[in-house]
Amino acid sequence: MDKVYLCIDLKSFYASVECADRGWDPFAVNLVVADASRGPGAITLAATPAIKRFGVKSRGRLFEIPKTVPYIAVRPRMKRYMEYSARIYKILLKYVSSDDVHVYSIDEAFVEVTSYQRMYRKNAKQIAQMMIADIYASTRIVATCGIGTNLFLAKVALDIMAKHDPEGIGVLDRRRFCEALWHHRPLTDFWMIGRGIARRLEQHGIYDLYGVTRCDPEILYKEFGVNAEYLIDHAWGREPVEIADIKRYVPRSHSLSASQILFEEYNAEDALTVVKEMVDDNVLKLTERHLVTGHLSLGIGYAKGAGSSSHGSQTLAVLTSSYRVLREQCVGLFWRIVKKDRPIRRLWLSFGHLCEEEMEQWDLFTDVDALEKEKKMQEVLVEIKQKYGRNAIWRGTDALEKATAKTRNTLIGGHHE
Secondary structure, three states: OOOOEEEEEEOOHHHHHHHHHHOOOOOOOOEEEOOHHHOOOOEEOEEOHHHHOOOOOOOEEHHHOOOOOOOEEEOOOHHHHHHHHHHHHHHHOOOOOHHHEEEEEOOEEEEEOOOHHHHHOOOHHHHHHHHHHHHHHHHOOOEEEEEEOOHHHHHHHHHHHHHHOOOOEEEEOHHHHHHHHOOOOOHHHOOOOOHHHHHHHHOOOOOOHHHHHHOOHHHHHHHHOOHHHHHHHHHOOOOOOOHHHHHHOOOOOOEEEEEEEEEEEEOHHHHHHHHHHHHHHHHHHHHHHOEEEEEEEEEEEEOOOOOOOEEEEEEEEEEEOOHHHHHHHHHHHHHHHOOOOOOEEEEEEEEEOOEEHHHOOOOOOOOHHHHHHHHHHHHHHHHHHHHHOOOOOOOHHHHOOOOOHHHHHOOOOOOOO
């Protein structure tokens, strides 16, 4: 029997939660989730289906909403959204085992229902309808669903097919996928294909997944490296990874660490410069090893007699190797734990929860195109440093007076300067 998966999505989730709390219908009320106190440039994190009919999109700006459209703006409440997400997860567990659920994001989950069809004497679509009805009855949140014979097809059925179904349920198997979507454009509608990947494919005259199936694999591997394998598999509607594989996955490495004893006593501002350098170094190691991280730890040691050290850690909302994301998180953690009035002599930084880069996750706020560009740049930096030495190229912060990376690199043997 073919495996059968559901991909359940909570429609306009943040905006729907705000409407549910107020007893409003998100299909009738023009509402956006945005902090209007930040001015007209504030980002709309979510928008109700009602206001989307006027061309208003999630992750737009308040000033982009047409002046003729009346609307309500509410400030985001992440804690509340997480509470709703947890409630909905518990609803899913009324019908299936936790072993058969993979929570992909705060508003999306995969569920394997292969064996439950016989147990409930229902097909996959009927099981999906049962879950969706319960979610709505319990929370007033509308859910849509993709059904597929593997995880990829379930996600594509949700993202593309469900939009055209009156019930919001799309269904795909490999045969139907090839018939209906091989020539679908744009490519960016497909899971894991961002604008950067699409542009690189267009350079080879490829504008749809049918073109991928007809392309010489050597060309794709030269362009995308190991990621070409996933692209080719998906073009044929294949996805070997199952929920059970995700549950069993064990990282090949538990953490990636860096530490420094500073050349002299540093104040907090100067120490932060070194922390940013350490983030950069660890990020390049992640890129080189094709890993992503979901957790970071930071330690700050003070001069002798200046008191005990400071420690802090943080679990990330995503799995990533983005320098921009990790630097921002580390800077925030640094200022939360540092004792600003004390001289600093030691720093240590660790990235934990390491996974293979194919496990990378994005959230609602992720600019996928920018992420692709950043990743490409990181790969180039790794290549340059491997070929010409660690000091062959460096960031502007490395030139600051209290930066240490350039000096420390000259202390490590085996590199050409």
